[in-house]
Structure formats: C-alpha cells, structure tokens
Amino acid sequence: MNRLRERMAVFMQGRYGMDQLGKVLTYGTGIILLLSMILKVDFLYMVGIVVLILSYFRIFSRNIGKRYDENQKFLTLRYKMLSKKSKFMDRIKDRKKNCIFNCPNCKQKIRVPKGKGKISIKCPKCRIEFVKKT
Ligand SMILES: [Zn+2]
CATH class of the missing domain: 2.20.70 (Ubiquitin Ligase Nedd4; Chain: W;)
Known part of the structure; x- marks a missing residue:
C-alpha cells in the first residue's frame, strides 16, 4: 500500500493536482453522469465523459502556470456570479418590503x-x- 502511495507521489511530482476548478469539474462529472443515467440521455453521458477527461487532464497537467491562471479566472467568475446573485436576492427582498x-x-x-x-x-x-x- 505504501509503495503504491510512493509511486503515486512520484507520478504527481511536477503535476498540477487539484484546485477549486478541479473540484467543480469532478463534482460536475458525477452529477452529469448521474443525470444521464436517470434521464437515459446519451448526450449527457458523453458530456460527462468529456468533463471527466478534462478534469483529469488538469490534475495531471505539467503546465502549472496555465492551470493556475484557469483557476484564477474561474474564481473571479464565480465571485462575480455570487455577488450578482446576492444583489438580485436583495432586490427581491426589497420588493417585498x-x-x-x-x-x-x-x-x-x-x-x-x-x-x-x-x-x-x-x-x-x-x-x-x-x-x-x-
Ligand atoms: Zn417628480
């Protein structure tokens, strides 16, 4: 078991690994694949596989700078979307009063x-x- 972990550590050396975008992609894959099974839609299954490949590609990528930039862009976008959503919710609350x-x-x-x-x-x-x- 330790050998496997050691090998994994060697393999991951110089590779990007997991980040926030990676987590979203991984969870996204799970959700998409689950939906494709429930709804029996082949297209969703293919989308899920593509997202899965993309998330593994990022984790094992050696181009750390580029992956870091991607994650930063993702975080900025997520922040903008969240603040837009909270502004929208504020407006709805305001309309009630x-x-x-x-x-x-x-x-x-x-x-x-x-x-x-x-x-x-x-x-x-x-x-x-x-x-x-x-
Ligand atoms: Zn007036």
Whole structure:
C-alpha cells in the first residue's frame, strides 16, 4: 500500500493536482453522469465523459502556470456570479418590503414602504405630491 502511495507521489511530482476548478469539474462529472443515467440521455453521458477527461487532464497537467491562471479566472467568475446573485436576492427582498412608483410628472422612481394604505408621496425631484395605495 505504501509503495503504491510512493509511486503515486512520484507520478504527481511536477503535476498540477487539484484546485477549486478541479473540484467543480469532478463534482460536475458525477452529477452529469448521474443525470444521464436517470434521464437515459446519451448526450449527457458523453458530456460527462468529456468533463471527466478534462478534469483529469488538469490534475495531471505539467503546465502549472496555465492551470493556475484557469483557476484564477474561474474564481473571479464565480465571485462575480455570487455577488450578482446576492444583489438580485436583495432586490427581491426589497420588493417585498417596498413599492416603487414613478412620479406622474417627471417619471422619477420613488421607493415607499409597503402596507401603509393610501399615502401621499412627495417626489424628491420635482416636489409634486401624489396619492398612492401601498
Ligand atoms: Zn417628480
């Protein structure tokens, strides 16, 4: 058993190994292959195999700099997507608590709290007042 581990260590020397992108690819392979079995879609199975080959290719790659760059790009993209998602969720939460009206005069967007009944809203831009139900 130790010999095998030693051999593996020698084999992995100078090779890239696992990173965050690698983990996503590995989990992705599992999910895609599982889906292809459940849904019985051959195309998904092929996609799963391609992703599997890609993830092994990255793990055993000797081009460490390039693989590192790929992972950095992936992390940046993931960060952007996550922050976009949280902004989107904030907006949904906001919509539950607030109403947005357009000023009838200047079309300025005005945010007012929901559930206050009929209220008079004063436009901050043109100072016009209008009554709306929230
Ligand atoms: Zn206005």
